[in-house]
Amino acid sequence: MGERRTPKKNRLTGSAQADWVLNFISNTKATDIPKDVRIHARYLLLDLIGVAAAGSGTPNAKIITDFAAASMTAGPLAPAAPILFDGRLVSPAGAALAGGMMIDSIDAHDGHKLTKGHVGCALLPSVLAALAATGRQIDDEELLTALVIGYEIGVRCGMALHTSVSDYHTSGAWMAVAVAGVVGRLYGLDSKQIWHAMGVAEYHAPRSQMMRVIDHATMLKDGSGWGAMAGVSAADLAKAGFTGAPALIVLDDGLSEIWSDLGQCWRTTEQYIKLWPVCRWAQPAMQGVIEILKRSPIAPEQINQIEINTFHEALRLASPHPISGDEAQYSICWPVAASVFAVHEGRHFGAWDVSEAALMRADIHDLSGRITLSEDAGFNAVFPAKRQSRVKVRLISGACLEAVTLDTIGDPEMPVSYDEIVTKFKQLLAASRHCALSDQLLNACLLRKSSGPQMTSLQEILYQH
Numbered sequence: 001m002g003e004r005r006t007p008k009k010n011r012l013t014g015s016a017q018a019d020w021v022l023n024f025i026s027n028t029k030a031t032d033i034p035k036d037v038r039i040h041a042r043y044l045l046l047d048l049i050g051v052a053a054a055g056s057g058t059p060n061a062k063i064i065t066d067f068a069a070a071s072m073t074a075g076p077l078a079p080a081a082p083i084l085f086d087g088r089l090v091s092p093a094g095a096a097l098a099g100g101m102m103i104d105s106i107d108a109h110d111g112h113k114l115t116k117g118h119v120g121c122a123l124l125p126s127v128l129a130a131l132a133a134t135g136r137q138i139d140d141e142e143l144l145t146a147l148v149i150g151y152e153i154g155v156r157c158g159m160a161l162h163t164s165v166s167d168y169h170t171s172g173a174w175m176a177v178a179v180a181g182v183v184g185r186l187y188g189l190d191s192k193q194i195w196h197a198m199g200v201a202e203y204h205a206p207r208s209q210m211m212r213v214i215d216h217a218t219m220l221k222d223g224s225g226w227g228a229m230a231g232v233s234a235a236d237l238a239k240a241g242f243t244g245a246p247a248l249i250v251l252d253d254g255l256s257e258i259w260s261d262l263g264q265c266w267r268t269t270e271q272y273i274k275l276w277p278v279c280r281w282a283q284p285a286m287q288g289v290i291e292i293l294k295r296s297p298i299a300p301e302q303i304n305q306i307e308i309n310t311f312h313e314a315l316r317l318a319s320p321h322p323i324s325g326d327e328a329q330y331s332i333c334w335p336v337a338a339s340v341f342a343v344h345e346g347r348h349f350g351a352w353d354v355s356e357a358a359l360m361r362a363d364i365h366d367l368s369g370r371i372t373l374s375e376d377a378g379f380n381a382v383f384p385a386k387r388q389s390r391v392k393v394r395l396i397s398g399a400c401l402e403a404v405t406l407d408t409i410g411d412p413e414m415p416v417s418y419d420e421i422v423t424k425f426k427q428l429l430a431a432s433r434h435c436a437l438s439d440q441l442l443n444a445c446l447l448r449k450s451s452g453p454q455m456t457s458l459q460e461i462l463y464q465h
Contacts (some may be wrong), residue, residue, distance in 0.1 A: 024189040025181045037266045046445040050425035051109045053432040055208045056085040060105035068094040082463040092133040096232040099125025107329040108277035115158025117171035122228040123150040126179040132188040151268040154178035155324035171350035173228025176205035179213045179231025199232035199244030217330035231269040273410040281314040281333040284405035288391030291403045293343045309390040320368040328354035337368035386422030
């Protein structure tokens with residue numbers, strides 16, 4: 001975990017707080033970042049690229065990449081950036097939009113509990129687009145430094161927005177501000193221009209309601225792609241002299257506690273890693289049923305009913321009979337039922353289990369329809385710091401098997417190892433159309449030496465088509 005030191009005792013307010021944040025964005029160097037944080041960022045990079053590779057084959061990705069290529073092309077003399085895992089040149093904002101929605105189309109990317117959302121999904125494609133737009137090859141040190149700055153600013157933007165407004169907004173709402181700041185740095189903007197960029201981004205960011213898309217699961221997802229587009233656009237506008245109102249989630253005196261430990265408490269290492277490509281809120285119940293099945297191997301046909309006791313937000317994921325991959329990822333009944341069959345069949349629950357092919361299986365639908373859900377006040381009380389569930393598997397024989405999940409695998413309290421992140425990456429690549437790139441991407445992200453042919457840069461690997 002990242003080094004934690006006692007935050008400054010002086011309470012930052014107003015413009016001093018904004019100056020503190022802008023100084024961190026503009027002046028942080030790789031050597032300012034603890035070594036363990038830099039190492040962790042490499043594995044977050046690897047994880048995001050694995051999810052992007054899997055997401056690139058979804059219907060969502062095809063629609064949004066074709067849209068960006070048709071509607072967001074760069075002018076003949078304007079900066080351009082390739083679409084992630086596609087290669088077509090579009091505007092930087094278009095590349096950020098397409099990449100963010102591509103990653104978001106497979107709900108397996110990292111997140112942070114206190115933001116109730118995701119930093120990396122919008123951050124990575126925005127940073128890649130900004131670096132490409134400047135005409136530079138992706139410099140490893142610069143990329144990693146920008147990612148860490150983005151995680152540190154992004155987490156705090158999410159915490160600040162949720163603290164200061166009553167509605168629960170998607171990640172795009174607050175990541176737009178963080179993206180604007182990091183892209184402004186990569187563009188070489190001065191602090192005043194970056195401040196305007198963050199203000200423009202906050203004003204134009206998608207204040208989309210998260211629970212609305214939970215109740216009506218579609219391709220909208222977490223708003224990350226739109227937030228990435230808004231953030232990159234804001235930096236482009238500020239570079240041209242466009243001005244924006246101050247970013248309140250950075251300027252507000254009441255948010256001092258969130259910003260005062262910037263550069264001292266490294267929240268990059270607090271990101272959780274998902275082992276399964278579904279909403280984090282469903283995963284405590286999945287973890288419980290998988291624990292039961294590993295402890296007491298049983299066949300699906302032996303199960304009469306599954307009872308899930310969990311927190312309120314997870315109940316909103318119900319959708320026992322999804323008809324699309326997006327609905328399957330924002331369900332609780334479906335992934336729990338599908339995980340029963342995955343364990344029984346000796347498979348890892350992966351992207352296939354939330355694909356249209358998996359949704360054709362009547363046996364999974366049958367079990368999903370025999371899952372009941374109930375709300376627990378104790379689990380509600382600890383959300384979002386903890387996501388907890390109790391699972392009871394009732395057998396036809398009358399026996400009842402039970403498991404309680406108090407900490408979810410992949411959370412900072414129960415972290416997965418770096419080897420497990422590599423395994424997840426390989427599984428995602430193996431099931432994607434980019435499987436041949438697995439070793440090259442792994443070596444490029446983790447700076448591992450290769451005994452075989454190796455492309456010259458991460459950029460070339462990601463953008464070949």
